[in-house]
Amino acid sequence: MAEPHKQIEVSAFEPKDIGEGFIWGAVGISLAVLLGCALIVVWLYPYAASDRILSLPLPEYPEPRLQADPAADLRRFRARELEQLNGIDAAMQQVAAEGITGWPPP
Secondary structure, eight states: OOOOOOOOOOOOOOOOOOOHHHHHHHHHHHHHHHHHHHHHHHOTTTTTOOOOOSSSSOOOSSOOOOOOHHHHHHHHHHHHHHHHHHHHHHHHHHHOOOHHTTTTOO
């Protein structure tokens, strides 16, 4: 048996899904939230926009201090390390030449 053809209702485009007031309200709320976030950031970090460039000589800060001249600091460190290493080397040569008194026990 063949089914008779059914007529489908004519569908039409809905011209007004969301009202214009809703869209403007959403835009207004979004802008208010953004402005509120910006004001909170400015309130939390009041000096973030100020320019604080340090000029020489650097102010004295408590330890640990920033390195004003890292290359000179490294040279001083290496000199101290070499002095300590050479002191150990000289002591080892002296012990090798003279021995340790009272060692090994008789």
